[in-house]
Amino acid sequence: MIERIVIIGAGNLATQLALALNEKGILIQQVYSRKTESASALAEKINANYTSDLSQLITDADLYIIAVKDSAITEVLENINLKNNPLLVHTAGSIPMSVLEDFSTNYGVFYPLQTFSKTRKVDFSGIPICIEASHPSVFVKLEQLAGKISQSVNQINSAERKSLHLAAVFVNNFVNHLYAIGADLLHDKKLDFDLLRPLIRETAEKIGQLSPLEAQTGPAKRNDQSVINAQLKMLTDKPEFQKIYSFATESIFRLQQKYEHDLL
Numbered sequence: 001m002i003e004r005i006v007i008i009g010a011g012n013l014a015t016q017l018a019l020a021l022n023e024k025g026i027l028i029q030q031v032y033s034r035k036t037e038s039a040s041a042l043a044e045k046i047n048a049n050y051t052s053d054l055s056q057l058i059t060d061a062d063l064y065i066i067a068v069k070d071s072a073i074t075e076v077l078e079n080i081n082l083k084n085n086p087l088l089v090h091t092a093g094s095i096p097m098s099v100l101e102d103f104s105t106n107y108g109v110f111y112p113l114q115t116f117s118k119t120r121k122v123d124f125s126g127i128p129i130c131i132e133a134s135h136p137s138v139f140v141k142l143e144q145l146a147g148k149i150s151q152s153v154n155q156i157n158s159a160e161r162k163s164l165h166l167a168a169v170f171v172n173n174f175v176n177h178l179y180a181i182g183a184d185l186l187h188d189k190k191l192d193f194d195l196l197r198p199l200i201r202e203t204a205e206k207i208g209q210l211s212p213l214e215a216q217t218g219p220a221k222r223n224d225q226s227v228i229n230a231q232l233k234m235l236t237d238k239p240e241f242q243k244i245y246s247f248a249t250e251s252i253f254r255l256q257q258k259y260e261h262d263l264l
Contacts, residue, residue, distance in 0.1 A: 006028075007048075011033075026145070030048055031048050094162050109131065131154065
């Protein structure tokens with residue numbers, strides 16, 4: 001049973017995961033961040049100890065959660081010195097579980113599939129938590145822990161998780177970038193981004209009932225060249241946005257053609 005946890009990291013995901021675990025009465029013994037102020041800020045919220053020195057990590061915790069940026073995982077692993085073959089997990093979408101195998105025989109992945117920000121609290125109960133483990137006994141422990149904060153616990157291997165993370169980049173990171181482009185276009189005309197919020201909400205809510213291809217609307221789906229050409233002309237002074245518009249329009253049209261062909 002996992003009762004005492006050390007969180008290595010104090011960023012967006014680490015913060016929200018620590019808060020969620022703490023709310024369920026799970027003890028976070030210690031928080032590490034290379035920035036003392038970040039470690040201290042998170043530790044204060046969950047009544048934990050903190051450190052900015054990996055050599056000062058508590059050595060007898062039940063679980064060490066490495067929740068740092070992907071490029072820092074190896075550095076963290078090479079600079080921790082834990083005893084008794086500890087249970088180690090990372091939370092990354094694109095990093096294989098195997099990066100942990102040289103540091104313990106008890107290891108796994110604890111990957112919450114969601115976008116996180118430090119200052120925006122999230123409800124973990126509906127967040128899919130994707131688990132991979134080095135051994136069935138490790139999986140059971142991680143599954144039990146995940147089940148305390150989420151109703152969606154999934155066994156997903158490294159290759160599947162990598163594909164899932166790629167898909168998530170498209171539906172979250174890229175979509176959010178398109179919001180930023182929309183906001184920029186409105187800002188130029190002194191229009192409020194709030195005008196788009198109902199449309200954004202409805203677009204997301206439709207996916208609860210329809211497939212993305214069924215939900216698609218707009219000039220690209222209709223192949224309305226008069227609208228498409230007019231809007232491309234409006235973007236003449238923003239060539240990067242124009243490229244994105246052209247590429248997305250072509251991609252939408254091709255996917256719709258394939259979808260309609262498959263229905264025949």
